[in-house]
Amino acid sequence: MQTGTDHFDVVIVGFGPTGATLALLLSHYNVRTLILDKEADIYPLPRAVHFDDEIMRVFQNIQIAEDLEAHLHINPGMRFVDRNGDLLLDWPRPKQITEQGWNASYRFHQPDLERLLRKKISENSLINVQTECNVMNIEQAEDCARITYFDKVKRCEFFVFSEYVVGCDGSNSFAREKLCTNIENFGFQQRWLVVDALLRNSMPELGDHTLQYCDPERPVTYCRNPGLRRRWEIAIGEESYDDDIIDNSCLWQTLSQWITPQDAIIERTAIYKFRSIIANRWQRGRLLIAGDAAHLMPPFMGQGMCAGIRDAANLGWKLAYCIKNGHNGMLLESYEEERIPHVKEYILTAVSLGELICSATPMHDLKKLKNKNSTNGAMQSLTPALGKSKIFKNIEKRKLGSGVLFGQPTLFTGQKMDDVYPYQAVLVSSQFIQTDTCPVISPHNSPAVDQMLRTLKAHSVLIRPDRYMLAIAKNAEETLAISSSDTMQRCFFEV
Template sequence: MTNETTHYDVVIVGCGPVGATLAHILGRANVRVLLLDRESAAYHLPRAVHFDDEVMRTFQQIGIAKELEAVCRLNVGMRFVGPDGTILLDWPRPAEVTALGWHSSYRVHQPDLERILRNRLQSYPAVTLQTRCEAFFIEQDDEGVHLRYEDMSCGRIRRVRARYVVGCDGARSFVRRFIETGMEDLGFHERWLVVDVLLKGEKPGLGDWSLQHCDPARPSTYVRGPNNRRRWELTVLPDEDSTEIARPENVWPLLSKWVTPAEADIERTAVYWFHSLIADEWQRGRLFIAGDAAHQTPPFMGQGMCAGIRDIANLGWKLICCLHAGHDPALLGTYTTERRENARTFIATAVRLGGLINTKDPRSALTAAFPRAEGGAKMVSLYPPIGPGLLSHSAPLFAQPVMRDGALADDVAGYGFSFLFADFFLASLEGQLIEHAQRKGTILHVSQTRDGAVHLAGAAAAIIRPDRYLLAKVNSSEELASVLKLIPDVVGAETTRLRNIA
């Protein structure tokens, strides 16, 4: 063992999509990052299969959206159907781009996403990825965190010192143990068999819609993935053995009404416990958790990975700010209060949908879960607000304007604060106040956009956070000056540097 200690700004434990995306956010700000993963390479088989327009917006901010879009498939929507095929709940996804600048739903093969994320990490000199490394000790003080990990490639123990540690290390999170948080249980715990297949040829009868089969004999889900990938998820009954049901000879009879061995090859089978859990605390001092380490959801909304990406989009800019302007416990404390409420809304909705798919009386369950819905009713896309944090009230997600030249506003603003000003309001401001705003972030004029006035909805200006939630709308110079006090100067300055690096 060596006593040498290496210093970093942030250590991220876990290099799945959540940890790798956080490393991108920090790497673009030239933050010194150590990214640890216990496996030698990214997992090569399917896991997450969905992300939405809000998450694609984060991928846009780290510069991988276009490359990722090329390997994805647009999702046309989801339907809940009864045993007789009757549509109980319809959730179509629009064919056009949404107000966030992207399509509302994408199907992805997770290894494709991880390949893109890991390949692009090599462009950040300040980011170090270490595989086959397992963290086993954490101790923090007022100034930072001591962490030890084993380099399993050679059996050596390494010591590092970081100002912050973020656990993106899954449902059995090592970092969460040191936070010592309780977990709120929303009451959903079921075994499901997940089967991924590769079609040998065309099978148009399967359709493009994701289908939730509300069949009391065995609830199940069908998902169309990119190219020839298809997934089925089926409830495991109480008297069935998890190992036995996952064997191919037992899987094929379960899929027989949809696909046969002559038409497809099984790529992967696995039995999972689907849970609905959310950590009470996502932070302790300089330790944080994100993704499955902080929350677990049933898959019926496809929001497991999405919630994790939202976590680090919220946390990333706060860490950057504290690394450059000084440790700010109050700012970092807003991570839990803002993100927990948002994640809980998604989990609670997924639990309600799970109640619908599992019920023996789908129509009654539909009425109970969605009182205003009726058979065949449509469910719209959901963008719940974040909870109180920087402000004393919740805050909504803000749309992404399109610039006059067709560029998306986030590409102009970068990962920092931005201001959307009505031209008449900007013209009325004193030069000193404009300069103050410029130090805080990027100013966009409504006249520079095609649709900015629509997004302002009558306000004189909107102040948008780096994670693209609305900080405030204002109608006077006094209100603007008051909001500017909430934004550290370093965020705006850092944003300019990010754009120059990119």
């Protein structure tokens, strides 16, 4: 038996951080969503453990950052050491606030984040949630999609209609399967044992830095997480731990370099196959994918979840435009055009770091890495530009920005820009402009604007809702053209 006549703007398959963030971003534009998830509740144990300042800024835009701060540990950086403990590569993450308005690197406990996301969603009348259900089919028509799901509690099939469907349903994505996309594999595939421990007492000797032990016989990652939580990730090869059965005595022997059963309790163990893949297509018609459904990377940069949150920020305002103004193929195609090259940079760098950690000749691999991502023995954080999409070719021949993330100025009121103008286009200008089309940040309301624009040699910059630069104006005439452009108003101001 099938039942159901509900119609939503967007159906999101998957209630993890990516799907939940996307729903909250869409709600800024009064988009009505339904989230479908197979699980009954939040997975209560650690999974993702790191995000950066760009992701904290997205959380700021959905108004959970302030509450989340209390649950975080500011990460001072990552160090790569050889089997003797000698430093090979340093990746410092300074504790001062970055131009994004937040710290550069955070450690977190994923259930803490998900509880805050779900609390925010529970207070939002635009977002509906159906847990304990399996999506059975996704069918597309010219003007809508039909989603069939099985309610495991009611033991009945239901169907709903929506303008769009976004699969945020993880590495074994049903939505990706329906998309019929090929997968690009970057070759890194290894079995690792992940151990999450809860210390009985503080152990400062373990250190605050993330440590990568570059030992070809037993590569290990150590993570200092919030409170008394600590994580070890240990390469185990194909022969170790047959059938994924983890023997406690063997486990404690492996951890004995750092902790004993008297020091900690084991909160969780899991065997993962770290992979490095990306789907070649993320959108077909009214079906899209995001997060682990679209890409997987080894954890050596702590960017797996971050990539999914960036997907949500890039996609949300584009879907909102299509909901309000009608399907726009160019705009939706820009999602994968921009995001695939961007996330690929992170995947390839994570693979390079994984090869360094597992290398029998780490000094040789370190030289290759330094040529790409580090100077003076210290690794630099990645800040890649978005891929070139048709959006950048469609803005009336204005001088264009490069798709680089823009900083967050503080206003004279002491508020950050995104607290006042969350997830919407903003014009940052060296002169105040009287316009009704979008918010304007200028030296009249922010002391930081002059320096930010001077660095870019710009008169003004148009910032997209996801905080990437769309267009740079070199003079007052170009600034007026940007702010009054019909194309700009339709795509970025009137959503």
